[in-house]
Amino acid sequence: MSEIVFEGVTRRFPLPKGGDFLAIDRIDLTIEEKEFVAIVGPSGCGKTTLMRMAAGLDFPTDGRVLVGGKEVKGPGPERAVVFQQFALLPWKTVRENIGFGLMCKGTPKAEAEAAIARYVDLMGLTGHEDSFPHQLSGGMQQRVAIARAYVMQPAALLMDEPFGALDAQTRIVMQEELVRLARRNPRTVIFITHAVDEAIYLADRVVVMGRKPGRIIETIDIRPLREDGGWEALPIEEVMDTPDFTHMRSRIWKLLKAREQERPAVPAPTPAPVPAK
Amino acid sequence: MQSLARSSRGFGPWRIPRRALVGVATIGVALLLWWLATSGLRLLNPLRLPSPQEVWAAFTQISSGQGYGGATLWQHAAQSLWLVAKGFTVAVITGVPLGLLMGWSRRAETLINPIFLLLRPIPALAWIPLAIVWFGLGDTGKVFVIWLTAFVPSVINAFTGVRNVDPVLIAAARTQGASTAQVIRHVVIPGAMPLIFTGLRLSLQASWTTLVAAELVGAFFGLGRVLNVAGQDIFPGMILVGMAAVAVCGAVTTWLLGRVERRVLAWRPAV
Numbered sequence: 105m106s107e108i109v110f111e112g113v114t115r116r117f118p119l120p121k122g123g124d125f126l127a128i129d130r131i132d133l134t135i136e137e138k139e140f141v142a143i144v145g146p147s148g149c150g151k152t153t154l155m156r157m158a159a160g161l162d163f164p165t166d167g168r169v170l171v172g173g174k175e176v177k178g179p180g181p182e183r184a185v186v187f188q189q190f191a192l193l194p195w196k197t198v199r200e201n202i203g204f205g206l207m208c209k210g211t212p213k214a215e216a217e218a219a220i221a222r223y224v225d226l227m228g229l230t231g232h233e234d235s236f237p238h239q240l241s242g243g244m245q246q247r248v249a250i251a252r253a254y255v256m257q258p259a260a261l262l263m264d265e266p267f268g269a270l271d272a273q274t275r276i277v278m279q280e281e282l283v284r285l286a287r288r289n290p291r292t293v294i295f296i297t298h299a300v301d302e303a304i305y306l307a308d309r310v311v312v313m314g315r316k317p318g319r320i321i322e323t324i325d326i327r328p329l330r331e332d333g334g335w336e337a338l339p340i341e342e343v344m345d346t347p348d349f350t351h352m353r354s355r356i357w358k359l360l361k362a363r364e365q366e367r368p369a370v371p372a373p374t375p376a377p378v379p380a381k
Numbered sequence: 382m383q384s385l386a387r388s389s390r391g392f393g394p395w396r397i398p399r400r401a402l403v404g405v406a407t408i409g410v411a412l413l414l415w416w417l418a419t420s421g422l423r424l425l426n427p428l429r430l431p432s433p434q435e436v437w438a439a440f441t442q443i444s445s446g447q448g449y450g451g452a453t454l455w456q457h458a459a460q461s462l463w464l465v466a467k468g469f470t471v472a473v474i475t476g477v478p479l480g481l482l483m484g485w486s487r488r489a490e491t492l493i494n495p496i497f498l499l500l501r502p503i504p505a506l507a508w509i510p511l512a513i514v515w516f517g518l519g520d521t522g523k524v525f526v527i528w529l530t531a532f533v534p535s536v537i538n539a540f541t542g543v544r545n546v547d548p549v550l551i552a553a554a555r556t557q558g559a560s561t562a563q564v565i566r567h568v569v570i571p572g573a574m575p576l577i578f579t580g581l582r583l584s585l586q587a588s589w590t591t592l593v594a595a596e597l598v599g600a601f602f603g604l605g606r607v608l609n610v611a612g613q614d615i616f617p618g619m620i621l622v623g624m625a626a627v628a629v630c631g632a633v634t635t636w637l638l639g640r641v642e643r644r645v646l647a648w649r650p651a652v
Contacts (some may be wrong), residue, residue: 205557
């Protein structure tokens, strides 16, 4: 019981000069239990706001967000969030960061240690348990953030451009690992991205959003392509070369472009620079 | 961090020794010029600037049992250190939590800030006469004035530190199920810590300034008292000894605070 339902969700932000800005306009969307849904769209289409509302970090002006049948009233450990900026606590080690949620919950120490060790191993972080985040590369930091999300055994995983701050090579490695992890540990996932490739490769369904106001343009099921093409067995670069994949990519790009006359459709899928901290 | 410093010495074997040599040479030249200007060539009136020998004589007098201004140098220094320690500690214990509270709660800020804005423009030294009227010339008045001066930077920096904590970190902690108390303890306070320490360093400097001023106005012991009596006696050698003693005490306390800071903020990337 962890499907995520957006029911007529509208979000307006008040403007400083009075009036308000319609960020999201009456969105209805259901993400089934253990389904991996990617949301793509240009900046300002409200995709991050949508995720924040599922996380309980923001609330709709109208409509409801339900997770597992219950209306979202605030953040909770059953809905883990992975942020683009990693959001690791700089003063805690890798081990302490991964174990933070368990500590907050009061999990017994031995049990927590075992769970941490499992995800340290799974995410390839062995040997870095006692490092501080700043001692790790961006890719490693995001592995910690993903381990931190998975260790809570959340019903739902909410990822806000988790690979947006990584370089291209690291990004591909992480995408493959996420697929591996998601297969081993299926969860209900909302994955926000503006990289169309990433969305098609990772998701069961891709939701294409437009802006002014933020709304859903189309929802596309990728599963038939994946199953027919045997994507699971292929390395990522081969998947991205298949005709099915490239057709799908241009189809989504056209959708995005058609709604976006005044500006180039989508930023090229280049990673944003990591803010040095 | 320490190992880094060592390895950098290894990489540039000339750097540190050469710099140290130049430093020593500069001080040596300055001392020589000082000696030449005073007792060497007698260019300056010894009542304006004493010779190195006179300063040394003053130092041996005050550091021996003979003392000056009613006590030895060590007793004066201990008295001053003790007052600074008390005033600074009280300021930190009261100021940092208040700053944290104002940073965390808009309501607390709205409530407290007006009083703060009203009192802040008054230079702490202007409180000294009032402190004497209220508490006399004893320790209490001085601790009170030090507290007033050292309090302000502690509050402001703890406040700013909290406001500068990355909201994403707080959001991330909440999504992991952290309670408000856990967010404050594990996210807000450590996040504000670098600026809290900036505040403590400023508070410590302010404590010394205020203490010397307060002791100059009136005290029975302390380094400010040495300076005051030496001024009245027109004893320039002793004035210089007093000034040097204040500098050494200030430097020692700053160094101690720096050690605490490095330990507490060990997680920070080495610059």
